[in-house]
Amino acid sequence: MKNNKQGWRTWIHWLIRITLGLTFIWASLHKIVNPGEFARIIYGYGVFPGIGINVIAIVLPYVEFLAGTCLITGILPRSSLLIINGLLAAFIFLIGFNLFRGHAFDCGCFSISETPGTASAWSLLVRDLLLLLAGGYLWTQFKRPGNTLKNI
Amino acid sequence: MPAEAMIKKDYYGVLILMVIAIVLSLGVNHFSSSGIALIGQWDGEKGVVTAKSKQDTVDSEIEINNPLRVRQMISNREVVVLDVRSKDAYDAGHLPGAFSFPLAEFDAVFPRLLDLVKKESAILVYCSGIDCSDSHTFAGQLLAFKFTQVRVYAGGFREWQEMGFEIEKNEE
Structure with a gap:
């Protein structure tokens, strides 16, 4: 019975790892291919200083890609999960901040031309909150005594 | 592994991944045909x-x-x-x-x-x-x-x- 429960838990952990990892890899690809458009989207958020926009547009997609890949492959899994959770928290803050001040923006999460609007921003917020919830749960499992990369 | 050492290892891991991402991204951006300048015109x-x-x-x-x-x-x-x-x-x-x-x-x-x-x-x-x-x-x-x-x-x-x-x- 205990083994059965542990088996399910392991499956759930893997499901979360793969979901989070693939989400970040998928989200990074169009940004890597088209950094110019991604920079324009970052500008649209209206919170970053002009001097830093291009550097963020160049580096952030690779951080997403590497973190996603490492979480799935098990290379530095705790560190990559820390990055993913940190990025999700930052995205939630940015989306929430723009919703709060009524600033329309293009998320740029999975494509270059997502429609800006309050409805889509709310769905983004919910999506990122769910992902962060999953990432937070996985982090607590990584921290459990006796849990290693092999059984998680 | 003691918790403190584990946390230290995690932060080193984050640092390593960030350094790899920065070097890789700047390198690819430099050679890519869709690359952008390090500073744009955002005014x-x-x-x-x-x-x-x-x-x-x-x-x-x-x-x-x-x-x-x-x-x-x-x-x-x-x-x-x-x-x-x-x-x-x-x-x-x-x-x-x-x-x-x-x-x-x-x-x-x-x-x-x-x-x-x-x-x-x-x-x-x-x-x-x-x-x-x-x-x-x-x-x-x-x-x-x-x-x-x-x-x-x-x-x-x-x-x-x-x-x-x-x-x-x-x-x-």
């Missing part, structure tokens, strides 16, 4: 914003960044005004006397443009706003076809609207 006061990519179409030399001047040009009929946004956006509201030539349909609408203007006609192109480079892309294609007097209204429709200037609509 709307100076004109259309751009990441200054290697494929950039934005040419600040042809921009007019003064809505009052644009209004004067339109009322004096000094220019043929082209709206390169989608037809739906055009129908919802456009600058007085502007013609709809959506950038996405450039090949289809170009013959119609040749009927409307001469290559030496003064043309003013605009799109949605300061963060839109479609007007520059369109203007660049006109210049490539040897049109000689092509300008871009940097502020675009959004600025025109914010200034409270006259807007024409196509009623269904």
Whole structure:
């Protein structure tokens, strides 16, 4: 019975790892291919200083890609999960901040031309909150005594 | 492993991943044909914003960044005004006397443009706003076809609207 429960838990952990990892890899690809458009989207958020926009547009997609890949492959899994959770928290803050001040923006999460609007921003917020919830749960499992990369 | 050592290892891991991401991204960006400059032009006061990519179409030399001047040009009929946004956006509201030539349909609408203007006609192109480079892309294609007097209204429709200037609509 205990083994059965542990088996399910392991499956759930893997499901979360793969979901989070693939989400970040998928989200990074169009940004890597088209950094110019991604920079324009970052500008649209209206919170970053002009001097830093291009550097963020160049580096952030690779951080997403590497973190996603490492979480799935098990290379530095705790560190990559820390990055993913940190990025999700930052995205939630940015989306929430723009919703709060009524600033329309293009998320740029999975494509270059997502429609800006309050409805889509709310769905983004919910999506990122769910992902962060999953990432937070996985982090607590990584921290459990006796849990290693092999059984998680 | 003690908790403190584990946390230390995690932070080192984050550092390693960040360093790899920075080196990799800057390297690829440098050699990629779609790479961008390290610092872009993001000051709307100076004109259309751009990441200054290697494929950039934005040419600040042809921009007019003064809505009052644009209004004067339109009322004096000094220019043929082209709206390169989608037809739906055009129908919802456009600058007085502007013609709809959506950038996405450039090949289809170009013959119609040749009927409307001469290559030496003064043309003013605009799109949605300061963060839109479609007007520059369109203007660049006109210049490539040897049109000689092509300008871009940097502020675009959004600025025109914010200034409270006259807007024409196509009623269904």
